[in-house]
Amino acid sequence: MMSEIISKTNIIHNFLIQHRNTWTDYNVPFEDGQELEKLILSNNSKNILEIGTSSGHSTIWLAKAAEKIGGKVITIEIDKGRFEKAKANFEKAGVSHLIEMKLGDAMQIIQTLNEVFDFVFSDATWSTQPAEGYTTFFKLCEPKIKIGGLYTMHNVIDGYGDDGRFFKYLEKLGTYKTSIINVSHNGISVSKKLK
Numbered sequence: 523m524m525s526e527i528i529s530k531t532n533i534i535h536n537f538l539i540q541h542r543n544t545w546t547d548y549n550v551p552f553e554d555g556q557e558l559e560k561l562i563l564s565n566n567s568k569n570i571l572e573i574g575t576s577s578g579h580s581t582i583w584l585a586k587a588a589e590k591i592g593g594k595v596i597t598i599e600i601d602k603g604r605f606e607k608a609k610a611n612f613e614k615a616g617v618s619h620l621i622e623m624k625l626g627d628a629m630q631i632i633q634t635l636n637e638v639f640d641f642v643f644s645d646a647t648w649s650t651q652p653a654e655g656y657t658t659f660f661k662l663c664e665p666k667i668k669i670g671g672l673y674t675m676h677n678v679i680d681g682y683g684d685d686g687r688f689f690k691y692l693e694k695l696g697t698y699k700t701s702i703i704n705v706s707h708n709g710i711s712v713s714k715k716l717k
């Protein structure tokens with residue numbers, strides 16, 4: 523059983539190494555993928571939600587972590603072309619069994635989800651409401667996040683993400699502790715739900 527998991531994660535790892543410099547759909551850099559995997563493993567986050575699949579680079583990192591701890595990933599993408607590309611990539615990387623893909627507007631889809639999550643990765647940079655979208659996504663997810671769960675967000679230091687409103691909102695809320703990972707020029711915020 524353990525050797526089966528090791529060989530599956532090796533296949534995923536090899537795919538990620540081989541495709542390291544080939545992603546062209548606004549995907550996270552390799553280093554940020556590694557950080558996402560580490561976060562999931564260290565927090566033992568089995569129920570994972572991603573907003574913004576694109577062609578699936580970050581999702582494969584999330585799935586790699588999920589494979590190791592018996593978790594699963596739900597990922598949402600609005601663009602049909604990128605959704606189809608991601609589907610093909612998941613097949614090739616051997617992670618399809620770990621991922622539930624949803625095509626459509628995350629603003630609508632999140633409201634229909636019955637799951638409770640212990641990890642959310644918000645990466646829908648090209649939201650239809652760029653200025654407020656990040657806070658809106660968070661507000662939709664918040665009731666579905668477990669205490670101790672992590673709400674993470676990409677592009678927090680490169681200017682492509684939130685314009686500051688999300689962090690002001692979080693600070694006012696007072697129930698999350700936030701830190702920033704800056705191994706790439708994009709930046710990932712990690713907000714832990716305290717209560």
Ligand SMILES: C[S@@+](CC[C@H](N)C(=O)[O-])C[C@H]1O[C@@H](n2cnc3c(N)ncnc32)[C@H](O)[C@@H]1O
Nearest residue numbers: 548549550574576579580600627628646648649
């Ligand atoms: C930065 S890319 C995601 C990259 C991906 N996480 C990766 O690293 O491979 C942002 C994606 O979010 C999608 N998106 C934007 N607004 C959305 C929405 N309201 N619902 C679902 N997806 C959305 C875009 O179509 C785009 O493919």
